[in-house]
Amino acid sequence: MFGITLSLASVLLSYTTLVAGHGYVQQINIGSTAYTGYLPYTDPYYNPPPQRIVRQIPGNGPVTDVTLIDLQCNGYTAGGVVGSAPAPIYGTVAAGSQVNLNWTAWPESHVGPMITYMARAPSDITKWSPGTSAVWFKVAQTGKTASGQWASTDLLSAANSIYSFTVPAKLKAGQYIIRHEIIALHSASTYPGAQFYPSCIQVQVTGSGTALPTSFVSFPGAYTPTTPGIVFDVYTNTNATYPIPGPAVWTGN
Numbered sequence: 001m002f003g004i005t006l007s008l009a010s011v012l013l014s015y016t017t018l019v020a021g022h023g024y025v026q027q028i029n030i031g032s033t034a035y036t037g038y039l040p041y042t043d044p045y046y047n048p049p050p051q052r053i054v055r056q057i058p059g060n061g062p063v064t065d066v067t068l069i070d071l072q073c074n075g076y077t078a079g080g081v082v083g084s085a086p087a088p089i090y091g092t093v094a095a096g097s098q099v100n101l102n103w104t105a106w107p108e109s110h111v112g113p114m115i116t117y118m119a120r121a122p123s124d125i126t127k128w129s130p131g132t133s134a135v136w137f138k139v140a141q142t143g144k145t146a147s148g149q150w151a152s153t154d155l156l157s158a159a160n161s162i163y164s165f166t167v168p169a170k171l172k173a174g175q176y177i178i179r180h181e182i183i184a185l186h187s188a189s190t191y192p193g194a195q196f197y198p199s200c201i202q203v204q205v206t207g208s209g210t211a212l213p214t215s216f217v218s219f220p221g222a223y224t225p226t227t228p229g230i231v232f233d234v235y236t237n238t239n240a241t242y243p244i245p246g247p248a249v250w251t252g253n
């Protein structure tokens, strides 16, 4: 009896450790404004749930199938939540300014790139789901530096779990989804293996810019099982350049 209790406790303990090993964006800092992220382990238990600018995610685990709508915003198709069910509110950011994303503690083993896309909402962002439309453009990416430092975990840890990117200065004002992700490559030597940790943040971009990109990708669609960088052995390619997946970065300049 005592033995059973003990082993149950250790099973529970190791499960907790495993689950705690992944992560998500817990806070968004824009200028002096801090927006709490969608907190998957507490938000669903409030009635009414707190209003967030981040679309709902099921937890801190990854998406691994690049063909699923789940790859878009880390929503899931099961359980009544569609891939990118809109959030009720949005943040505000001036074009040309920095957005700082505060990740939960990130496991050191989960090395890989950090990539950020945006998509312009054709109408009210709190009601818009892009589905499989090609609406996304890349605004920032960091892979592995020449000296071998990965965006995650090396650079992210060095920045106290804060990832920063700049909204293109000339981007036309309007409502946008920011799709930000870490792709963890610790098991990516074959497909499926790479772990995608995307989430979607709703913002109103302000400013007098007039620029918009002309080419777009879809999620799912932008990545395939054979896209360079989706399959990558981080253990044998220690000295190799890492090909960041997806299109070129659009700066608007």
Ligand SMILES: *[C@@H]1O[C@H](CO)[C@@H](O)[C@H](O)[C@H]1NC(C)=O
Residues within 6 Å of the ligand: 026, 027, 102, 160, 162
């Ligand atoms: C990141 O968010 C956590 C949780 O809200 C907070 O404790 C921490 O201070 C934040 N880090 C920074 C640098 O803002």
Ligand SMILES: *[C@@H]1O[C@H](CO)[C@@H](O)[C@H](O)[C@H]1NC(C)=O
Residues within 6 Å of the ligand: 236, 237, 238, 239
């Ligand atoms: C990587 O480069 C270092 C230093 O040049 C070398 O010692 C090492 O063998 C290389 N590793 C691989 C896997 O090529």
Ligand SMILES: [Cu+2]
Residues within 6 Å of the ligand: 021, 022, 107, 110
């Ligand atoms: Cu993990």
